[in-house]
Amino acid sequence: xxxxxxxxxxxxxxxxxxxxxxxxxxxxxxxxxxxxxxxxxxxxxxxxxxxxxxxxxxxxxxxxxxxxxxxxxxxxxxxxxxxxxxxxxxxxxxxxxxxxxxxxxxxxxxx
Amino acid sequence: xxxxxxxxxxxxxxxxxxxxxxxxxxxxxxxxxxxxxxxxxxxxxxxxxxxxxxxxxxxxxxxxxxxxxxxxxxxxxxxxxxxxxxxxxxxxxxxxxxxxxxxxxxxxxxx
Numbered sequence: 029x030x031x032x033x034x035x036x037x038x039x040x041x042x043x044x045x046x047x048x049x050x051x052x053x054x055x056x057x058x059x060x061x062x063x064x065x066x067x068x069x070x071x072x073x074x075x076x077x078x079x080x081x082x083x084x085x086x087x088x089x090x091x092x093x094x095x096x097x098x099x100x101x102x103x104x105x106x107x108x109x110x111x112x113x114x115x116x117x118x119x120x121x122x123x124x125x126x127x128x129x130x131x132x133x134x135x136x137x138x139x
Numbered sequence: 140x141x142x143x144x145x146x147x148x149x150x151x152x153x154x155x156x157x158x159x160x161x162x163x164x165x166x167x168x169x170x171x172x173x174x175x176x177x178x179x180x181x182x183x184x185x186x187x188x189x190x191x192x193x194x195x196x197x198x199x200x201x202x203x204x205x206x207x208x209x210x211x212x213x214x215x216x217x218x219x220x221x222x223x224x225x226x227x228x229x230x231x232x233x234x235x236x237x238x239x240x241x242x243x244x245x246x247x248x249x250x
Contacts, residue, residue: 037179059237070143070229070241071182116181120237125170125189126197127239129181 031055032119034130041107042138049102049133051117058120060093060100061127065114107137142166143242145230151248152220160215160245162230168240170233171213173197173205175226176244182229188213220249 033052041047051060059078063071075084077093077100084091088111090103104111114134118127143164152158164171169190174182174197184197186205194205202224204216217224225248231239 032181034181061238063241068243070231070243073238073240076236076238118182118239123237125233125237126184126187127237129183131179131181 032117032128032130034115034117034133036133037131038134038136040136040138043108044106045137047104047107047135049115049117049135050099051101051119051130052099053119053128054098055119055121055128056097058097058122060097060117060119062091062100062102063116063118065116065132066112071114071116104135107135109137109139111135112137141243143230143232143240145228145242145245147245148243149246151250153250154221156220158217158220158247160228160230160247162213162215162242164211164213164230164232164240164242166232166234166240167210168232168234169210171207172231172233172239173203173213173215174229174231175199175224176229177226185215217247220247222249225249 061076062074065071075091080095080097082093088105092101114132116132117130146161172187173185188207228245230242233239
């Protein structure tokens with residue numbers, strides 16, 4: 029069974045702090061995606077990374093794909109209350125069209 | 140208008156009842172998916188379809204069935220609901236590069 033382990037599962041920080049969420053697996057992924065989900069809504073795609081070592085930035089969010097394409101990280105700089113939500117990583121192996129999701133990281137940013 | 144819609148948004152039903160969850164999309168994608176979400180478990184794939192004549196089981200298909208009525212419509216049925224099927228259910232579409240777009244979800248409670 030392919031697994032994606034996300035850590036930490038819960039994170040509560042003050043506004044202005046930095047944080048990193050990790051997504052690890054023993055499997056190699058052809059692509060890895062990060063989603064953000066708010067209560068009462070479906071996950072929304074933030075970014076897709078496909079190349080080992082790739083770094084993508086989305087305003088204060090930085091996404092990195094590991095060199096071996098087995099892991100990824102999401103770093104948020106100067107977190108704001110609007111960043112609060114559930115962050116999910118999801119990987120695709122081969123070109124199956126199916127995603128394997130991590131358990132998610134619940135982030136709470138306090139004003 | 141939302142690209143992926145789900146009905147109903149909330150449903151309470153009794154053990155043994157048959158229930159259908161419906162999903163429609165206007166994104167024009169061939170790929171559609173049904174997931175369930177439980178706290179701490181992320182999203183788990185129930186069924187997926189890559190075109191109208193294609194239906195595939197996901198990792199947790201037991202107790203569920205699906206119907207792909209058209210490119211835009213994909214419904215999920217619980218033939219005889221049981222309490223451990225209480226969960227959030229999400230429909231998603233997928234584009235050719237593997238990115239997925241989720242509906243707002245259905246909160247199902249089986250008593």
